[in-house]
Amino acid sequence: MINREMYALGAKRSAIRELAEYGWKRSAEIGAENVFDFSIGNPSVPAPECVRECMEDIIKNTDPVTLHGYTSAPGDIGCRNAVADELNNRFGSSFTGENLYLTCGASSSLNITLKALTCEGDEFIINAPFFPEYKVFIENQGGKAVIIPPDTDTFSLNLPELEKAVNEHTKAVIINSPNNPTGVVYSEASLKAISELLERKQEEYSHPIYIISDEPYREVVYEKEVPFIPHIYDNTVICYSYSKSLSLPGERIGYVLVPDAATDSKELISAVAGAGRALGYVCAPALFQRVIAKLSGKTADISVYQRNRDILYPALTEMGFDCVRPDGAFYLFMKCPDGDATSFCEKAKKYELLLVPGDGFGCPSYVRISYCVQTEKLLRSLKAFEALAKEYK
Amino acid sequence: MINREMYALGAKRSAIRELAEYGWKRSAEIGAENVFDFSIGNPSVPAPECVRECMEDIIKNTDPVTLHGYTSAPGDIGCRNAVADELNNRFGSSFTGENLYLTCGASSSLNITLKALTCEGDEFIINAPFFPEYKVFIENQGGKAVIIPPDTDTFSLNLPELEKAVNEHTKAVIINSPNNPTGVVYSEASLKAISELLERKQEEYSHPIYIISDEPYREVVYEKEVPFIPHIYDNTVICYSYSKSLSLPGERIGYVLVPDAATDSKELISAVAGAGRALGYVCAPALFQRVIAKLSGKTADISVYQRNRDILYPALTEMGFDCVRPDGAFYLFMKCPDGDATSFCEKAKKYELLLVPGDGFGCPSYVRISYCVQTEKLLRSLKAFEALAKEYK
Numbered sequence: 001m002i003n004r005e006m007y008a009l010g011a012k013r014s015a016i017r018e019l020a021e022y023g024w025k026r027s028a029e030i031g032a033e034n035v036f037d038f039s040i041g042n043p044s045v046p047a048p049e050c051v052r053e054c055m056e057d058i059i060k061n062t063d064p065v066t067l068h069g070y071t072s073a074p075g076d077i078g079c080r081n082a083v084a085d086e087l088n089n090r091f092g093s094s095f096t097g098e099n100l101y102l103t104c105g106a107s108s109s110l111n112i113t114l115k116a117l118t119c120e121g122d123e124f125i126i127n128a129p130f131f132p133e134y135k136v137f138i139e140n141q142g143g144k145a146v147i148i149p150p151d152t153d154t155f156s157l158n159l160p161e162l163e164k165a166v167n168e169h170t171k172a173v174i175i176n177s178p179n180n181p182t183g184v185v186y187s188e189a190s191l192k193a194i195s196e197l198l199e200r201k202q203e204e205y206s207h208p209i210y211i212i213s214d215e216p217y218r219e220v221v222y223e224k225e226v227p228f229i230p231h232i233y234d235n236t237v238i239c240y241s242y243s244k245s246l247s248l249p250g251e252r253i254g255y256v257l258v259p260d261a262a263t264d265s266k267e268l269i270s271a272v273a274g275a276g277r278a279l280g281y282v283c284a285p286a287l288f289q290r291v292i293a294k295l296s297g298k299t300a301d302i303s304v305y306q307r308n309r310d311i312l313y314p315a316l317t318e319m320g321f322d323c324v325r326p327d328g329a330f331y332l333f334m335k336c337p338d339g340d341a342t343s344f345c346e347k348a349k350k351y352e353l354l355l356v357p358g359d360g361f362g363c364p365s366y367v368r369i370s371y372c373v374q375t376e377k378l379l380r381s382l383k384a385f386e387a388l389a390k391e392y393k
Numbered sequence: 394m395i396n397r398e399m400y401a402l403g404a405k406r407s408a409i410r411e412l413a414e415y416g417w418k419r420s421a422e423i424g425a426e427n428v429f430d431f432s433i434g435n436p437s438v439p440a441p442e443c444v445r446e447c448m449e450d451i452i453k454n455t456d457p458v459t460l461h462g463y464t465s466a467p468g469d470i471g472c473r474n475a476v477a478d479e480l481n482n483r484f485g486s487s488f489t490g491e492n493l494y495l496t497c498g499a500s501s502s503l504n505i506t507l508k509a510l511t512c513e514g515d516e517f518i519i520n521a522p523f524f525p526e527y528k529v530f531i532e533n534q535g536g537k538a539v540i541i542p543p544d545t546d547t548f549s550l551n552l553p554e555l556e557k558a559v560n561e562h563t564k565a566v567i568i569n570s571p572n573n574p575t576g577v578v579y580s581e582a583s584l585k586a587i588s589e590l591l592e593r594k595q596e597e598y599s600h601p602i603y604i605i606s607d608e609p610y611r612e613v614v615y616e617k618e619v620p621f622i623p624h625i626y627d628n629t630v631i632c633y634s635y636s637k638s639l640s641l642p643g644e645r646i647g648y649v650l651v652p653d654a655a656t657d658s659k660e661l662i663s664a665v666a667g668a669g670r671a672l673g674y675v676c677a678p679a680l681f682q683r684v685i686a687k688l689s690g691k692t693a694d695i696s697v698y699q700r701n702r703d704i705l706y707p708a709l710t711e712m713g714f715d716c717v718r719p720d721g722a723f724y725l726f727m728k729c730p731d732g733d734a735t736s737f738c739e740k741a742k743k744y745e746l747l748l749v750p751g752d753g754f755g756c757p758s759y760v761r762i763s764y765c766v767q768t769e770k771l772l773r774s775l776k777a778f779e780a781l782a783k784e785y786k
Contacts, residue, residue: 001600002657002664006509010667011660017466024465046457055452064439068641072417073410104497104645104674111673116399133670140671207394248461250679252497252645264395267404271395274403277526278533280504281497285678286643 014132015360016040023354030352036381037373039354041180041330043247044372045300051246051291058290067290071283074273075102075255079293083255086296091228099259101272102284102292104252106216106241107133108276113212113237113256114141115275116268122171124212127157128362129333131180131214143171147362155184155324155333157194166201172210172237173198178217178226181361181368182333183309183326188227195233202235208263211236216254219245219299221328222306234261237268242292244329247300253288305330308371308378315382319389330372333358337392339365347391351384407525408753409433416747423745429774430766432747434573434723436640437765438693444639444684451683460683464676467666468495468648472686476648479689484621492652494665495677495685497645499609499634500526501669506605506630506649507534508668509661515564517605520550521755522726524573524607536564540755548577548717548726550587559594565603565630566591571610571619574754574761575726576702576719581620588626595628601656604629609647612638612692614721615699627654630661635685637722640693646681698723701764701771708775712782723765726751730785732758740784744777 013021016039023037058067074080080097087095103109114124114137124138128150138145148161157175166173175194177186186194198209213229213236230236241254258269283289309326316323322335336344341357341364348355348367358366371378406414409432416430451460467473473490480488496502507517507530517531521543531538541554550568559566566587570579579587591602606622606629623629634647651662676682702719709716715728729737734750734757741748741760751759764771 001512002661003509003511003668006664006667006671007660008667009670010509010663010665013466013666014670020463021465040463042458042462044458047461051461052452052457056449059445059448059452064445065435065437065640068440068444068643069435070413070433070642072414073406104678107673107675109673116396116403118396119394136671137673247458249463250461250676250682252675252678267400268395270403271399272403273406274399274401275396277402277407278399278529279672280500280502280530282500282645283643285497285645285681287680288678289643 009136016132016356019354019356026352033377035352035354036377036384037354038369038371039356041244041370041372042249043244043300044374045247045302045304047247048298048300050295050298051248054291054294055287058287062290068286071286071289073276073283075100075284076289079289082293083296090297091231093228093230093259095257095259099257099269101256101269101276102289103254103256103276104281104284105243105249105254106214106239107137108252108281109239109241109254109256110134110212110214111137111141111279112272112275112281113239114138114143115279116271117171117210118143119171121169123167123169124171125162125165125173127162129155129181129358129366130174130362131176132360134174144169150363155179155182156186156190159193159197162194163197166198166209168205170201170205170209172212174212174214175229176214178221178328180217180329181331181356181358182324183329183331184324185221185224185226185327188232191227191229191232198233208235210262212239213237214239216241216244217329220302220305220330222309224327226328230259230261234259235263237262245299246295248288251285251288253284253292304375305372307375308373311375311378312369312371316385319386321389330370332369332371333363333366334369335366341365341367348388351387353381353384353388402529409525409749412747412749419745426770428745428747429770429777430747431762431764432749434637434763434765435642436637436693437767438640438695438697440640441691441693443688443691444641447684447687448680451680455683461679464679464682466669466676468493468677469682472682475686476689483690484624486621486623486652488650488652492650492662494649494662494669495682496647496649496669497674497677498636498642498647499607499632500530501645501674502632502634502647502649503527503530503605503607504534504672505665505668505674506632507531507536508672509664510564510603511536512564514562516560516562517564518555518558518566520555522548522574522751522759523567523755524569525753527567537562543756548572548575549579549583552586552590555587556590559591559602561598563594563598563602565605567605567607568622569607571614571721573610573722574724574749574751575717576722576724577717578614578617578619578720581625584620584622584625591626601628603655605632606630607632609634609637610722613695613698613723615702617720619721623652623654627652628656630655638692639688641681644678644681646677646685697768698765700768701766704768704771705762705764709778712779714782723763725762725764726756726759727762729758729760734758734760741781744780746774746777746781
């Protein structure tokens with residue numbers, strides 16, 4: 001008598017959430033310091049001090065009726081203009097606040113964008129490995145998720161498979177770089193190749209094919225540059241979140257950006273507003289609209305993640321594990337010695353190691369390790385990984 | 394090539410939002426003090442001082458990684474338990490945090506609840522006049538909105554029409570008391586009569602029929618008591634928001650409450666979690682989860698709304714307008730002298746009076762006046778209302 005699909009989604013939870021909840025319970029039992037919880041992408045680095053100062057300043061100096069009141073549905077235009085200005089300074093773009101629709105984080109950005117785009121029969125291409133909720137979101141908004149297999153050499157987008165997958169029903173391709181779960185950053189050359197392919201397919205099928213660029217990790221990158229995709233491909237819609245860059249995942253603040261260069265951009269931004277309305281997103285949280293207006297482009301101290309990568313990647317490789325080297329984000333994707341991630345993750349639990357099996361990401365022989373943890377804990381976890389490695393020798 | 398329904402929803406906006414945006418623009422042109430904007434339900438009373446104190450205390454004394462991190466999807470269990478305890482103290486109920494799912498406000502509560510409940514062919518009954526977004530939300534979540542005409546004597550729920558409207562497809566009835574747009578509070582007797590009718594219909598059709606009680610105005614009430622519906626009818630799901638009680642509409646914080654007494658309550662709360670997930674609501678804003686854990690049940694100084702009611706209702710009645718007397722919320726529903734709300738609202742604009750035509754509420758010959766404005770401005774607006782009244786004499 002209730003919606004069975006929703007029941008199934010709620011009762012099962014995502015594998016990541018499930019494991020995170022297990023981690024919280026296990027921490028209560030044996031102490032958080034003894035649980036090596038690599039399950040959820042909850043930043044371990046605090047929001048930068050400027051966030052606290054900014055919040056305190058806003059709370060102290062803004063009339064509460066104005067501060068906590070409804071904003072315009074796409075977000076306060078002053079805040080949107082400030083975010084656009086900061087993007088323009090950084091990327092040499094020429095956006096205005098009208099190109100932006102502020103949201104409750106990347107998941108809401110994605111749902112709103114998918115809902116705004118989806119017409120009957122539309123297909124959305126995702127490249128394994130992918131953030132598992134993409135499939136939930138696409139299907140829930142009425143689209144069909146088309147999954148292309150991974151390029152296990154580069155873990156960049158699999159171009160030959162993309163070529164095969166695009167057809168007359170393709171509405172968009174979701175790109176996520178720096179990538180969850182691999183930490184790989186797509187190179188400019190690789191993005192140009194994708195762009196050329198999609199330009200050709202657009203012409204062939206006489207309709208726009210969008211890139212939905214899911215960019216919560218854009219600023220969480222170590223040595224490499226993250227190319228700005230709207231400079232490479234016109235029909236790009238960006239879904240952004242401040243969850244990782246400013247370590248504010250619980251506060252739910254992000255945006256959808258529709259550049260003027262995108263096909264039907266004016267109509268699309270209206271449809272984005274309509275989708276936000278239909279999904280019950282009245283406006284993005286007001287206090288944090290003001291915070292990002294001041295702090296967009298700033299980041300938490302992400303050097304910790306680089307340090308963690310520089311410890312974990314060589315250590316695991318040394319132990320004999322086959323790992324993808326992360327360029328950014330805070331995820332390491334690792335092959336399971338016998339190719340069975342489920343049993344590997346169960347074995348890992350014996351050593352209080354919580355790893356996410358790759359099944360949900362579309363790569364069943366891998367696991368994801370979220371290394372957004374205290375470095376001290378990461379160092380202590382190496383013994384547990386060693387013990388786990390021994391089981392496979 | 395984009396979703397036309399979403400485009401239409403976004404391009405048209407709600408009549409209320411449209412008018413509010415007009416009001417903001419008009420204010421920029423002639424000064425906010427000269428625009429009598431009665432369009433949107435944006436509380437005019439500031440959040441109580443304890444909100445500021447509470448936020449400052451939380452920001453100062455909580456580790457930022459914990460404070461701004463993801464919470465469990467239904468909300469931090471400590472916060473949920475605190476909200477449950479406060480409800481239990483006030484209403485003598487015995488809820489726990491497990492009965493609650495924290496949300497981004499009432500619109501998200503409603504969408505999540507509707508999505509969780511809706512199976513193919515389901516109908517949801519709403520009684521005119523109703524909050525216009527109900528129709529958008531019901532249809533968007535796959536249900537059919539069945540509108541029953543108003544009881545223009547009492548503006549309570551129209552029992553004979555409800556009797557006619559309930560059938561084997563009825564999944565729920567939405568109740569909203571104190572009501573938007575009338576300010577009417579449903580009496581205990583009236584709710585008991587609804588409950589008896591629904592109990593009988595449940596038996597007749599052998600399936601549960603839920604009441605979805607949309608309660609953003611529960612604490613915004615003047616002389617009357619607002620009966621607690623779960624005490625009257627077991628199959629009640631509450632959709633609550635702190636937007637109006639604590640004057641925090643922009644911060645997006647509320648909850649869904651599924652009592653144990655509701656049919657399939659455990660499954661339903663799972664479906665609520667699934668719907669939240671499918672709609673992209675990762676968790677309710679974390680800082681404000683902590684605020685409501687401390688301040689649930691407290692209110693802004695709502696005496697201002699009562700004072701406004703006590704000015705506006707007699708003044709408009711005196712001018713010859715036919716008004717529904719508000720018991721709570723901050724809306725006054727008024728009949729248009731010639732029954733044409735659209736032309737009435739256009740005429741009102743000449744006097745800088747922004748009133749919402751009743752069409753969207755399902756009562757095309759009425760207008761809604763949101764009197765959540767400064768009392769000083771309300772007093773100045775009376776001359777404009779007088780001038781408007783004269784046009785109809």
